[in-house]
């Protein structure tokens with residue numbers, strides 16, 4: 312992820328830092344190239360435009376261009392604005408609100424986004440790092456294979472799953488998970504909702520019903536980071552219809568262009584909380600804007 316963007320930006324900044332003295336015009340030219348690089352990385356147009364404007368406002372004028380190392384100053388401003396764009400005012404993306412047990416976490420997303428894998432990764436993280444007792448339940452009544460997949464992952468990571476009972480509706484499963492989590496003394500129960508290839512009425516209604524009976528502390532939307540602006544559109548729609556408290560971007564280990572990561576917060580107002588970096592159960596990291604900005608700037 313970010314390889315092309317990173318390469319493009321380092322080309323622009325190498326030239327800028329080698330140049331020595333800089334005029335406002337030099338900065339503007341460089342920032343035009345930055346804007347093109349962002350758009351090629353599939354960053355949404357308003358986000359790219361705002362980003363460049365903010366950098367330009369800070370980088371033009373006496374203070375920067377007359378400094379001893381003007382190029383480096385511009386790079387520093389770009390870095391800070393990247394962090395700002397990625398993070399907004401999110402405090403600690405990795406801190407989940409799971410105080411009053413059993414805390415429900417609702418996992419939503421399209422089929423194939425990595426939702427079931429992410430549910431298990433997150434359960435493992437809560438167990439291993441925070442010492443929490445976690446119960447997972449699959450609500451994907453349309454796809455028995457998906458229910459079995461979660462069960463298999465549960466065994467693999469040593470996290471309990473709610474036994475599968477044929478013929479139940481998603482809401483009935485959610486209720487049973489809630490009861491089981493209370494009776495069994497679990498800290499957290501995670502509900503892996505059904506995914507579809509597209510957002511449709513039934514998908515939204517089901518997720519909304521489950522939300523209403525469980526009142527989740529966190530509703531995490533899992534989206535495929537390789538899908539660029541589409542990922543952002545999916546997030547906007549899920550948030551409008553169901554309300555989400557954060558986003559998990561998967562496949563950040565792939566060779567996508569990175570636009571989803573950069574646009575998500577600014578467009579949807581929702582923070583990215585975690586990133587998926589592979590198929591293995593420990594390939595999940597807290598979203599760290601500083602680190603991502605560092606990777607983008609090489």
Ligand code: GDP
Nearest residue numbers: 422423424425426427428561562587588589590
């Ligand atoms: P779901 O339909 O949304 O529940 O998707 P799954 O959890 O079944 O994931 C679909 C495929 O994507 C599986 O083969 C996962 O191993 C894979 N996958 C999930 N997350 C990641 C990730 O962060 N990186 C990579 N490379 N693959 C992932």
